[in-house]
Amino acid sequence: xxxxxxxxxxxxxxxxxxDPHVVIVEVDEDTSAYDKGHIPGxxxxxxxxxxxxxxxxxxxxxxxxxxxxxxxxxxxxxTVLLYGGxxxxxxxxxxxxxxxxxxxxVLLLDGGRKKWELDSRELSTDxxxxxxxxxxxxxxxxxxxxxxxxxxxxxxxxxxxxxxSPDEFTGRLxxxxxxxxxxxxxxxHIPTARNVPWSKAANEDGTFRSDDExxxxxxxxAGLDFGKDTIAYCRIGERSAHTWFVLHExxxxxxxxxxxxxxxxxxxxxxxxxxxxxxx
Amino acid sequence: xxxxxxxxxxxxxxxxxxxGSQAVVEGKVVHQGAVVSTGYARLLxxxxxxxxxxxxxxxxxxxxxxxxxxxxxxxxxxxxLRAERSVxxxxxxxxxxxxxx
Numbered sequence: 349x350x351x352x353x354x355x356x357x358x359x360x361x362x363x364x365x366x367d368p369h370v371v372i373v374e375v376d377e378d379t380s381a382y383d384k385g386h387i388p389g390x391x392x393x394x395x396x397x398x399x400x401x402x403x404x405x406x407x408x409x410x411x412x413x414x415x416x417x418x419x420x421x422x423x424x425x426x427t428v429l430l431y432g433g434x435x436x437x438x439x440x441x442x443x444x445x446x447x448x449x450x451x452x453x454v455l456l457l458d459g460g461r462k463k464w465e466l467d468s469r470e471l472s473t474d475x476x477x478x479x480x481x482x483x484x485x486x487x488x489x490x491x492x493x494x495x496x497x498x499x500x501x502x503x504x505x506x507x508x509x510x511x512x513s514p515d516e517f518t519g520r521l522x523x524x525x526x527x528x529x530x531x532x533x534x535x536x537h538i539p540t541a542r543n544v545p546w547s548k549a550a551n552e553d554g555t556f557r558s559d560d561e562x563x564x565x566x567x568x569x570a571g572l573d574f575g576k577d578t579i580a581y582c583r584i585g586e587r588s589a590h591t592w593f594v595l596h597e598x599x600x601x602x603x604x605x606x607x608x609x610x611x612x613x614x615x616x617x618x619x620x621x622x623x624x625x626x627x628x
Numbered sequence: 629x630x631x632x633x634x635x636x637x638x639x640x641x642x643x644x645x646x647x648g649s650q651a652v653v654e655g656k657v658v659h660q661g662a663v664v665s666t667g668y669a670r671l672l673x674x675x676x677x678x679x680x681x682x683x684x685x686x687x688x689x690x691x692x693x694x695x696x697x698x699x700x701x702x703x704x705x706x707x708x709l710r711a712e713r714s715v716x717x718x719x720x721x722x723x724x725x726x727x728x729x
Contacts, residue, residue, distance in 0.1 A: 381683065435681070465666055465706060466668075466704060466706050468706040468707065513680070515695055520695055524679075524680050553704075
């Protein structure tokens with residue numbers, strides 16, 4: 349696995365608009381961006397409505413994923429190119445999700461929607477009509493997903509990478525600064541975690557930094573032991589999917605999991621250890 | 629948009645009825661007399677540390693719920709347009725920063 353196997357630039361995307369074997373998918377939590385204009389031919393996936401279970405806190409199961417992709421006209425043989433807003437947070441989450449359910453021909457657009465917009469590339473409001481398919485997913489790949497008991501057991505043993513902002517990590521804020529701060533969970537971070545905000549892995553235009561810069565960031569600056577297994581977390585698991593993509597897909601580390609329960613789960617658990625302030 | 633989401637809706641989330649104890653930074657972006665509805669506002673801490681980013685709203689607006697303190701606001705828009713402003717955020721106050729680029 350190398351960068352060119354998983355990440356493509358906007359020129360590649362532009363050249364594959366209309367390619368019958370490539371399905372471009374915009375993934376966002378706030379899908380009004382798609383409605384305002386999207387890459388021509390792109391279909392929409394709503395991170396909340398389409399990828400999350402409507403009742404339980406979990407993402408849609410195998411059957412739900414199959415139904416979603418079939419309805420959007422995506423087949424098992426298609427190459428899926430994902431992009432989105434928020435510097436590709438939700439697109440990276442969807443990428444992780446496609447991998448979990450065994451879809452290997454999946455790519456991320458470097459820079460996502462932001463770079464596309466800043467480059468003044470074409471946006472369309474036409475919604476494509478793709479014929480229905482009969483998509484078959486595999487069972488979830490448990491090697492990519494961490495659940496809470498595994499996270500607790502990893503304290504002091506594995507690399508724990510907290511990718512939230514420094515103010516969230518230290519406990520000064522409970523959410524990113526563009527959201528209201530009304531949540532009631534405890535603040536802080538999982539003991540022994542290192543704070544490497546997701547944003548450090550991205551350039552200002554949303555593209556990923558070079559492999560050398562990324563290795564320096566995690567191994568050199570943050571002191572991660574690349575010989576150990578790693579769990580990444582944030583608040584609800586999408587920023588950490590961005591970091592999972594960097595560590596597992598771009599840098600090729602073998603055992604990296606995303607903890608999608610993240611701080612909204614961990615910070616509400618009774619009796620678990622929490623650290624405040626800077627990393628120790 | 630939900631309270632437990634991490635997304636960045638255009639222009640930030642809707643203004644609360646009262647700011648309460650929050651430190652709100654908001655404003656609009658204008659270029660040559662017209663609002664800039666395609667672009668991004670980023671909030672940066674000391675040493676250019678990234679804090680948050682929102683896409684500009686249809687009215688060129690943005691809004692952040694920051695911690696109190698000194699921040700740098702950076703605006704990016706197509707055509708290589710960019711601007712920076714220093715901003716002081718205080719609890720219980722809405723700080724308005726309108727940006728002409």
